[in-house]
Amino acid sequence: xxxxxxxxxxxxxxxxxxxxxxLSAIKRKILGGKSKARDRFASLGVYxxxxxxxxxxxxxxxxxxxxxxxxxxxxxxxxxxxxxEALGLEHRHYNASLIxxxxxxxxxxxxxxxxxxxxxxxxxxxxxxxxxxxxxxxxCKPEHQNRLFSLVHERRVQGIALETLxxxxxxMNPSTSDQGEGEEYIGSEPLDxxxxxxxxxIVDVADWKELSASNRKRISDPAGEGSVANDGGALKxxxxxxxxEFETQLEVCDPNIIDYACAxxxxxxxxxxxxxxxxSRLLTRTLLAAVIIDGEFxxxxxxxxxxxxxxHRTWGDPPDTSxxxxxxxxxxxxxxxxxxxQWVHRFHLEHSLAGKVRLLRDTCLGPDAGxxxxxxxxxSESKERSAAFALAVYPGAVDGKLAxxxxxxxxxxxxxxxxxxxxGEINWQERLxxxxxxxxxxxxxxxxxxxxxGARLERATQLFYWCLINGISVENPRKFESDFHxxxxxxxxxxxx
Amino acid sequence: MSTKTPSGLAEYYLxxxxxxxxxxxxxxxxxxxxxxxxxxxxxxSESTIQRVKEQHRCNSGGPMSRHRTERLTxxxxxxxxxxxxCPRVTRLALDFGGSDPxxxxxxxxxxxxxxxxxxxREVFNPSExxxxxRLDPRPRRLRVxxxxxxxxxxxxxxxxxxxxxLYDPERPVLWTRSSLSRCLELYEGGGFYA
Numbered sequence: 273x274x275x276x277x278x279x280x281x282x283x284x285x286x287x288x289x290x291x292x293x294x295l296s297a298i299k300r301k302i303l304g305g306k307s308k309a310r311d312r313f314a315s316l317g318v319y320x321x322x323x324x325x326x327x328x329x330x331x332x333x334x335x336x337x338x339x340x341x342x343x344x345x346x347x348x349x350x351x352x353x354x355x356x357e358a359l360g361l362e363h364r365h366y367n368a369s370l371i372x373x374x375x376x377x378x379x380x381x382x383x384x385x386x387x388x389x390x391x392x393x394x395x396x397x398x399x400x401x402x403x404x405x406x407x408x409x410x411x412c413k414p415e416h417q418n419r420l421f422s423l424v425h426e427r428r429v430q431g432i433a434l435e436t437l438x439x440x441x442x443x444m445n446p447s448t449s450d451q452g453e454g455e456e457y458i459g460s461e462p463l464d465x466x467x468x469x470x471x472x473x474i475v476d477v478a479d480w481k482e483l484s485a486s487n488r489k490r491i492s493d494p495a496g497e498g499s500v501a502n503d504g505g506a507l508k509x510x511x512x513x514x515x516x517e518f519e520t521q522l523e524v525c526d527p528n529i530i531d532y533a534c535a536x537x538x539x540x541x542x543x544x545x546x547x548x549x550x551x552s553r554l555l556t557r558t559l560l561a562a563v564i565i566d567g568e569f570x571x572x573x574x575x576x577x578x579x580x581x582x583x584h585r586t587w588g589d590p591p592d593t594s595x596x597x598x599x600x601x602x603x604x605x606x607x608x609x610x611x612x613x614q615w616v617h618r619f620h621l622e623h624s625l626a627g628k629v630r631l632l633r634d635t636c637l638g639p640d641a642g643x644x645x646x647x648x649x650x651x652s653e654s655k656e657r658s659a660a661f662a663l664a665v666y667p668g669a670v671d672g673k674l675a676x677x678x679x680x681x682x683x684x685x686x687x688x689x690x691x692x693x694x695x696g697e698i699n700w701q702e703r704l705x706x707x708x709x710x711x712x713x714x715x716x717x718x719x720x721x722x723x724x725x726g727a728r729l730e731r732a733t734q735l736f737y738w739c740l741i742n743g744i745s746v747e748n749p750r751k752f753e754s755d756f757h758x759x760x761x762x763x764x765x766x767x768x769x
Numbered sequence: 770m771s772t773k774t775p776s777g778l779a780e781y782y783l784x785x786x787x788x789x790x791x792x793x794x795x796x797x798x799x800x801x802x803x804x805x806x807x808x809x810x811x812x813x814s815e816s817t818i819q820r821v822k823e824q825h826r827c828n829s830g831g832p833m834s835r836h837r838t839e840r841l842t843x844x845x846x847x848x849x850x851x852x853x854x855c856p857r858v859t860r861l862a863l864d865f866g867g868s869d870p871x872x873x874x875x876x877x878x879x880x881x882x883x884x885x886x887x888x889x890r891e892v893f894n895p896s897e898x899x900x901x902x903r904l905d906p907r908p909r910r911l912r913v914x915x916x917x918x919x920x921x922x923x924x925x926x927x928x929x930x931x932x933x934x935l936y937d938p939e940r941p942v943l944w945t946r947s948s949l950s951r952c953l954e955l956y957e958g959g960g961f962y963a
Contacts, residue, residue: 666901666958667855667901667958667959667961667962668958668961668962670899670900670901670935670958671898671899671958671959672899678935678937678939678940681899681934681935681937682932682934682935685901685902685932685933685934685935686933686934688934689901689902689903689934692844692845692846692855692901692903693843693844693845693846693903694841694842694843694844695840695841695842695844696840696841697838697839697840697841698838698839698841699836699837699838700836700837701834701835701836701837702834702835702836702837703833703834704823704833704834704835705819705823709837711837711839726852726963727851727852727853727963730845730851730852730853731845731853731961733843734843734844734845737841737843740841741841760961760962763962764962
């Protein structure tokens, strides 16, 4: 799915970076018209990377750290070495399992004045390098991993800035806890999350079974072996244009990209997939690069970049694919849709009940939008959250304090009136040796209720009693009640106004 | 000199007796009762008897826990004693006997020179504030055949403006067999945010 920027409310603003004409110009200048999927690495003699092309190219544009993960012999190292050849870079290739720190920086010796230490430079030392590939990074000793932090993250070694270094790449086999039924890589350990989080992009490389028939033939063909990758400078030239555009747009990044990054990180967090604030920034940079490469906002490109931006599988905890896709869908729709649809998606992106109520109270686009949001919420949320939301909102909606249509109020009322008047039984098992016990769930709830008083206590009691008689176990009663109370206050604030 | 059996031995006898009981349920419980009475006579404490009984149940696969049930009631509607006050505004319930509600109401309308239910708004001027509705668990129905026709028409108008959960004066007056037969209580909701 692509989005026509002309339709988007944010696209017709003053900022030149987001204007359709500029994007069209980029397209004409760089791509020569409508962008198409193309295998740019085939011209370097590297095959099978079409589907991974975008995140790898984006990493070349942003010059942020890139990590390739794949089985042995899938061309990870070959690709990165070929790119460095095509770009004419001063390249260093280290094997992290064998490297010692002296190999990286050179042998230290005191300077003539004997006041500081210099390093004896060799063709293998990192000084002066423009690109560096740390191969087998998952087999690295822990103390070396720590030293690589500053290299990967800050382009520094021993606190000394590597002025010429542009590209930081790494490659690894799947770690021991993330391996399938096939090959096992003894010694390929999960990466330290702190190190993994420094890589902006983590790209899985295709194995034989994922390759097309033509790529299998091209890979199997031994012709051209050993020759230096040379595409006549096409990649270098294109990258230079993209990079120039990237640096220009970085200062006034398209708000849609920032909004998408914020929305998707929030949605992933709600789904239990934590993304660090640093990664949110890296994601924004990569998305900007992807937009420049594509010449337009592409749904699929954003999804591919998002998937390649999640570092969790490097430490053996791959995220739930369905959650990632759902988060992408929610964020994409929230940012790229317009009008009522966009507002409804923003409503769903907001996790806290109080936040939803504030959105309803302050920014709702009308009774139809309110009704749509409420109906979708009640249909998709857990029973206890639906009940809490309905109870908090229904009386205010009846009083006309919130922009919800009659259908929405009726839906809220069907749920809320059940909670407003509770009459039922709770059941539990009691040991024969015990007498006069209290229902365990009741005890849990009592701990949340005991600190409350007045109207807040009455409302919370009502809600928790409803949960009890419906056999609903609230995971965190205090947090749940707190969110419910904030929702009530949010509606009550409008009532007082 | 004490005639009581040493407690350890009495416990052993009780356990052995309970374990040996086989037969229909009624006979079982009688035999158990006899064994327990005997143990009491032997001077065995109640706690020990209880422990042996549970041990026996456990060994025989009987339940170690009992099912407990407790009734919970709570309401914030029509509450006078709490901080939250959502007072009841009115109750609506009509008893049409065996007659068809629609036929009866349209006949009443014609008797008062009206053509359709919407015209009742001008006659009764219903409240402009929306209300919370709920089905009345203990309705007191107004017998249409005996009641003041004006009262009936007024209640029918309000019923026509209600769903099961909302009184909405802005919606059209909808008379259906279902809406006229409902028994509702109407509440003010503003006090909920006290």
